[in-house]
Amino acid sequence: MSINAAIEELSTLLGQRLSRSKSDLDQHGTSETHFALTPPDAVAYPANTEEVSAIVKICARHHCPVVGFGAGTSLEGQTLAVQGGVVVDFRDMAAVLHVGAEDMDVTVQPGITREVLNEELRATGLMFPVDPGANASIGGMASTRASGTTAVRYGTMRDNVLGLEVVLADGRIIQTGTRARKSSAGYDLTALFVGAEGTLGLITALTLRLHGQPEAVTSAVCAFDDIEAAVSAVQMTIQMGIPMARIEFVDAATVAAVNAYSKMDLPLCPHLLIEFNGSDSAVEEQATLFGEVVEEFGAKGFEWAKKPEERKALWTMRHHAYWAIVQSRQGCKALVTDICVPISNLAEAVEQTRADIAASPIEGPILGHVGDGNFHAILLFDEANEAEVQAANDLSHRMVERALALGGTATGEHGIGLGKKKYMQAEHGAGWDVMGDIKQALDPQNLMNPGKLVRGN
Amino acid sequence: MSINAAIEELSTLLGQRLSRSKSDLDQHGTSETHFALTPPDAVAYPANTEEVSAIVKICARHHCPVVGFGAGTSLEGQTLAVQGGVVVDFRDMAAVLHVGAEDMDVTVQPGITREVLNEELRATGLMFPVDPGANASIGGMASTRASGTTAVRYGTMRDNVLGLEVVLADGRIIQTGTRARKSSAGYDLTALFVGAEGTLGLITALTLRLHGQPEAVTSAVCAFDDIEAAVSAVQMTIQMGIPMARIEFVDAATVAAVNAYSKMDLPLCPHLLIEFNGSDSAVEEQATLFGEVVEEFGAKGFEWAKKPEERKALWTMRHHAYWAIVQSRQGCKALVTDICVPISNLAEAVEQTRADIAASPIEGPILGHVGDGNFHAILLFDEANEAEVQAANDLSHRMVERALALGGTATGEHGIGLGKKKYMQAEHGAGWDVMGDIKQALDPQNLMNPGKLVRGN
Numbered sequence: 080m081s082i083n084a085a086i087e088e089l090s091t092l093l094g095q096r097l098s099r100s101k102s103d104l105d106q107h108g109t110s111e112t113h114f115a116l117t118p119p120d121a122v123a124y125p126a127n128t129e130e131v132s133a134i135v136k137i138c139a140r141h142h143c144p145v146v147g148f149g150a151g152t153s154l155e156g157q158t159l160a161v162q163g164g165v166v167v168d169f170r171d172m173a174a175v176l177h178v179g180a181e182d183m184d185v186t187v188q189p190g191i192t193r194e195v196l197n198e199e200l201r202a203t204g205l206m207f208p209v210d211p212g213a214n215a216s217i218g219g220m221a222s223t224r225a226s227g228t229t230a231v232r233y234g235t236m237r238d239n240v241l242g243l244e245v246v247l248a249d250g251r252i253i254q255t256g257t258r259a260r261k262s263s264a265g266y267d268l269t270a271l272f273v274g275a276e277g278t279l280g281l282i283t284a285l286t287l288r289l290h291g292q293p294e295a296v297t298s299a300v301c302a303f304d305d306i307e308a309a310v311s312a313v314q315m316t317i318q319m320g321i322p323m324a325r326i327e328f329v330d331a332a333t334v335a336a337v338n339a340y341s342k343m344d345l346p347l348c349p350h351l352l353i354e355f356n357g358s359d360s361a362v363e364e365q366a367t368l369f370g371e372v373v374e375e376f377g378a379k380g381f382e383w384a385k386k387p388e389e390r391k392a393l394w395t396m397r398h399h400a401y402w403a404i405v406q407s408r409q410g411c412k413a414l415v416t417d418i419c420v421p422i423s424n425l426a427e428a429v430e431q432t433r434a435d436i437a438a439s440p441i442e443g444p445i446l447g448h449v450g451d452g453n454f455h456a457i458l459l460f461d462e463a464n465e466a467e468v469q470a471a472n473d474l475s476h477r478m479v480e481r482a483l484a485l486g487g488t489a490t491g492e493h494g495i496g497l498g499k500k501k502y503m504q505a506e507h508g509a510g511w512d513v514m515g516d517i518k519q520a521l522d523p524q525n526l527m528n529p530g531k532l533v534r535g536n
Numbered sequence: 537m538s539i540n541a542a543i544e545e546l547s548t549l550l551g552q553r554l555s556r557s558k559s560d561l562d563q564h565g566t567s568e569t570h571f572a573l574t575p576p577d578a579v580a581y582p583a584n585t586e587e588v589s590a591i592v593k594i595c596a597r598h599h600c601p602v603v604g605f606g607a608g609t610s611l612e613g614q615t616l617a618v619q620g621g622v623v624v625d626f627r628d629m630a631a632v633l634h635v636g637a638e639d640m641d642v643t644v645q646p647g648i649t650r651e652v653l654n655e656e657l658r659a660t661g662l663m664f665p666v667d668p669g670a671n672a673s674i675g676g677m678a679s680t681r682a683s684g685t686t687a688v689r690y691g692t693m694r695d696n697v698l699g700l701e702v703v704l705a706d707g708r709i710i711q712t713g714t715r716a717r718k719s720s721a722g723y724d725l726t727a728l729f730v731g732a733e734g735t736l737g738l739i740t741a742l743t744l745r746l747h748g749q750p751e752a753v754t755s756a757v758c759a760f761d762d763i764e765a766a767v768s769a770v771q772m773t774i775q776m777g778i779p780m781a782r783i784e785f786v787d788a789a790t791v792a793a794v795n796a797y798s799k800m801d802l803p804l805c806p807h808l809l810i811e812f813n814g815s816d817s818a819v820e821e822q823a824t825l826f827g828e829v830v831e832e833f834g835a836k837g838f839e840w841a842k843k844p845e846e847r848k849a850l851w852t853m854r855h856h857a858y859w860a861i862v863q864s865r866q867g868c869k870a871l872v873t874d875i876c877v878p879i880s881n882l883a884e885a886v887e888q889t890r891a892d893i894a895a896s897p898i899e900g901p902i903l904g905h906v907g908d909g910n911f912h913a914i915l916l917f918d919e920a921n922e923a924e925v926q927a928a929n930d931l932s933h934r935m936v937e938r939a940l941a942l943g944g945t946a947t948g949e950h951g952i953g954l955g956k957k958k959y960m961q962a963e964h965g966a967g968w969d970v971m972g973d974i975k976q977a978l979d980p981q982n983l984m985n986p987g988k989l990v991r992g993n
Contacts, residue, residue, distance in 0.1 A: 181775075183774070183775070223720055226718055238695065251966050254964075258878040258943040259878060259909055259939075259944040260908045260910075261692050261910065261945075261948050262876060265968070265971050265989055267694065267727045271723060271727070318748060320814075320815075358777075358821065361821065364818065420716055421638075421639040422717070423638035488714045488719035491719060495722055507722065510712055510725055513978065514723045516977040517974055520974060520977035
């Protein structure tokens with residue numbers, strides 16, 4: 080079999096760094112969410128770009144699928160080798176290659192996680208702000224075009240990757256972008272590979288835009304009577320140009336889960352969590368203005384967390400919300416939705432979703448990045464209960480339909496993977512065919528993460 | 537001949553809106569800079585997207601080249617029909633289609649110019665900030681990935697286009713992106729068409745990100761002893777996170793030209809022009825901090841232009857700098873360079889360029905967007921003087937080599953067109969082949985703006 084022939088050659092190339100142990104295969108066949116175990120045929124641990132290129136060349140010769148793997152935190156089964164083949168795990172390519180403090184950029188290997196990167200940057204006064212919650216790898220974050228709580232201020236991976244090194248489907252190594260802040264030199268290949276989920280090539284290095292660590296940070300939490308008031312307050316804040324670093328929404332059901340999990344006692348109603356970054360006086364001014372805005376919309380219990388430990392508790396609570404929700408019902412699985420709509424339609428989208436979930440037999444707390452119009456319902460179901468599985472899938476399906484009808488997208492930040500592929504035609508129309516043409520041009524054998532993102536298998 | 541057959545059919549479709557008058561052909565065969573007159577075979581003035589699609593289908597059937605045209609302000613001959621064919625002028629597709637004040641976005645047709653757009657937005661409190669100086673069309677700005685004086689704060693066209701409607705090379709119409717602020721749904725087709733210079737399709741509508749008109753604006757100008765001091769002051773300002781709306785550099789030769797043209801009397805040394813946007817107190821704070829920074833670097837004559845008319849004079853002077861320089865020598869042509877380097881290498885790049893120009897037989901004032909590391913030398917030469925033509929070309933060539941050696945790009949914001957195509961191989965290596973593969977996949981007949989951007993003709 081061709082996959083076996085590839086594995087034999089890879090084994091000669093990599094020795095112990097090609098693994099076929101059951102535990103390794105199972106670990107790389109698992110997803111964070113509801114997808115079934117899908118072990119690959121082998122896991123490769125390359126040490127450098129040349130080895131990645133050699134791996135891909137071997138796989139290309141033997142028609143063996145290649146799937147990239149960072150920290151395994153993706154939520155749509157992006158790293159599952161659904162056609163078998165080799166998972167390339169970037170565990171051993173996790174170094175910081177160059178810190179350009181003067182240029183506020185850094186070049187890293189794809190396996191480094193965002194927390195390790197920020198730890199390494201601490202002494203420079205700089206930070207990499209994109210924060211999807213999970214301690215994801217930077218290569219994975221780029222591949223799924225991740226964002227998270229800070230996108231409202233600092234943008235998504237699209238906005239923070241300056242350039243890439245990529246191993247193409249035939250093993251050629253290319254550089255995209257430069258270390259200059261901008262360029263008009265031809266097609267934006269950097270943007271093409273960011274969000275491509277490894278279907279066009281494997282990212283082997285990334286140059287990232289850094290930002291200064293803010294002089295001052297304040298966070299706050301406040302409660303609202305209903306979702307609409309909370310969203311309206313956010314809209315006005317954005318329109319006034321008050322530069323929020325984070326603005327997060329949690330519904331009453333999420334509050335109940337995090338209260339239990341993080342031993343907090345927030346009132347059981349919708350909340351906004353907010354953070355401002357800047358100079359002392361700027362943060363003070365922003366906080367005051369924001370306080371006036373939310374008061375207009377009937378916010379209650381408005382409280383500033385000025386101390387670092389209070390702030391940390393607040394954002395740890397937010398980052399643990401997913402786990403808090405999943406653990407609120409023992410033994411359940413989670414279907415995580417990820418729609419994003421124009422902000423003017425956000426209150427409607429959240430309210431309709433909430434009502435839809437309330438009328439269903441399952442629970443689905445809602446939380447999201449309200450400054451971007453992006454929110455998640457964490458739909459909890461018992462795998463063994465067919466009615467619940469069906470209800471979760473139906474709710475998720477209707478959320479996407481709702482998002483598309485409201486001018487939005489099936490996925491704000493989690494990507495397509497296996498879970499959202501069925502919506503690509505509805506969202507992109509003939510644009511999906513164009514994606515297929517690009518895939519065909521750059522990966523004619525369909526070996527790079529096959530079965531994902533584009534039409535066909 | 538196939539082009540004639542296409543024109544005959546187009547004439548039936550468009551009637552008077554297909555022009556073959558000499559004045560029209562010449563006007564569309566002219567460039568702003570040094571490229572030779574290259575009239576197309578015909579100029580089409582479509583009224584809507586369906587007509588653009590019909591035009592492209594006719595051209596595809598008859599193998600007739602198609603070149604998009606906005607305001608004709610591009611600097612690298614992007615709109616010249618070097619293989620003949622039809623120029624599609626978007627003059628009659630210049631409407632605002634939808635203002636989403638709540639979402640801070642707007643959907644426009646490609647022919648609208650940025651000044652008209654901002655005029656139409658004035659009452660909404662919103663603005664479209666990308667400002668390349670010239671009153672370019674929005675479609676053209678997207679196609680060349682334009683930026684200009686405000687990119688340091690608001691980003692380039694890459695950052696401010698949310699979605700597009702595009703007519704592909706076979707006449708199909710696609711929508712890219714959504715009105716949501718972000719999406720992880722597949723390949724970033726929006727980013728692919730932004731900067732593609734019409735080689736992959738014609739942009740027929742654009743949804744743009746808007747920004748709030750700032751409550752307060754202050755501008756300032758100050759003089760430095762040398763380029764290095766000016767650049768160092770900018771670097772420190774950026775590192776301190778002081779959010780500049782514009783930060784522009786002009787050298788002594790540029791100052792001499794604008795003094796003569798705009799009747800000003802700035803001292804003949806390098807200057808920085810700066811602008812801050814924000815709330816009254818934020819602008820005040822930023823201005824004070826900036827004043828302290830530039831003082832450290834020996835700035836002289838630091839002066840705030842708080843009154844609107846003073847500010848306007850300052851930026852009008854900057855916007856007219858190109859014309860001031862061109863008119864400083866009667867009857868000359870201009871070769872406009874556009875390199876962009878990492879900011880840590882900017883002083884070196886400017887200084888080497890200045891010395892190189894000084895040692896040449898021609899003049900070449902330097903000015904640029906120093907916050908992005910992007911600068912232009914306006915190389916003035918007499919077309920009839922072969923030694924001067926050669927000197928201009930040689931200087932431009934060495935600037936690009938210098939930029940690439942310093943980790944930068946051949947073009948920060950003007951694009952490839954005809955002038956920079958020869959550097960694509962050096963800048964992108966195998967990445968240029970990937971661009972060619974994409975072009976081949978989406979425009980297999982090579983009819984969309986042929987001869988530009990990708991390898992071959």
